[in-house]
């Protein structure tokens with residue numbers, strides 16, 4: 001397209017998607033099913049019902065319906081902050097002196113600051129419909145907890161968030177936002193659960209971990225009447241809800257006849273990237289279009305680029321069903337000096353299958369390059385990106401620079417998943433030159449893969 005496309009493309013509210021896109025209905029080969037760790041048989045609906053809401057379990061297991069209707073009660077919530085803008089990064093293009101066109105879909109324009117609200121709204125809505133009165137979850141950096149607190153306030157469902165203790169101390173502002181929305185934020189490990197008390201007895205001064213917070217949230221969900229546990233990434237139903245990103249993007253591009261050549265997203269558990277690419281990937285699988293898809297991940301937690309495709313637990317505490325995915329091993333602990341998010345050891349089973357079958361590529365980046373890209377983007381485009389999102393920015397920059405060298409006029413699209421306002425301590429470290437780069441050694445990874453093999 002040309003210079004007359006606007007800088008920001010907003011869909012009219014009337015064009016908001018009314019269904020989500022379920023990519024599994026179009027995949028030539030499906031991801032392997034989740035397995036029950038006791039029986040090693042595929043998980044049934046009954047296995048999952050004690051932990052998750054019924055409608056979400058149905059969505060999790062639905063591999064046949066390409067479109068799933070978004071209930072009006074969720075559409076209404078989406079209207080508070082959607083459609084999100086699709087922005088042409090013209091100042092960045094000028095700075096890079098590239099013939100490429102760069103577009104980004106910005107999901108950081110809501111108070112929670114990220115795309116996670118798209119799934120939080122859906123999950124809380126279904127919990128309310130089912131008559132549940134409370135939900136539990138864990139949060140590390142705090143984006144998921146904040147999104148869920150917003151949705152729980154709106155639908156009037158009680159929420160307890162087990163927040164990794166060290167994060168609740170380092171990121172007190174996140175905690176304050178969640179509490180303002182009415183959530184109870186419990187620093188984990190806590191004395192409110194058996195799992196927490198056990199860890200506290202053994203390690204009284206520990207700062208906690210995501211694995212421990214998950215165990216506490218799961219225990220509370222199982223022991224409390226009318227309560228369930230909710231999760232903000234990785235699972236199929238979360239990618240389904242995030243397809244609203246891809247559907248809006250596709251509609252906005254079509255309004256101006258723009259066709260992307262390359263589609264990029266950052267990947268932690270894969271939910272934003274899976275949602276962004278969903279309708280585009282369906283066209284690629286059908287042989288209608290030949291988009292290039294690239295997942296961008298941190299070199300310090302490289303699930304796609306250095307992981308194994310194997311059955312593994314979703315959590316460090318080894319309590320979840322077994323999931324076939326690219327994984328570094330559920331015992332893998334990312335380096336504590338990694339400030340850029342995306343620390344999950346595994347990856348969405350849908351994206352894992354697509355990667356294994358050659359439909360998408362992945363690249364990994366060291367954090368100093370990621371923060372350089374974030375700072376350049378902020379200076380050119382005005383928006384301070386979340387460090388997670390900056391992995392996608394780095395990948396888009398590299399592709400745009402390649403176009404400068406080859407003279408190709410490619411159209412590059414990436415997902416800008418969130419704002420960096422809650423990550424100022426990471427930016428502070430970057431500005432002071434204190435960020436260090438780290439990648440696990442092969443020996444580190446082999447050690448954690450050894451435990452995977454024991455699973456088989």
Ligand SMILES: *Cc1c(COP(=O)(O)O)cnc(C)c1O
Pocket residue numbers: 113114115116143144232233234266267268269270271272273342386388389417418419
């Ligand atoms: C949680 C988060 C991510 C990573 O999660 P995915 O499930 O991989 O999308 C990326 N960006 C932001 C801003 C996040 O909050």
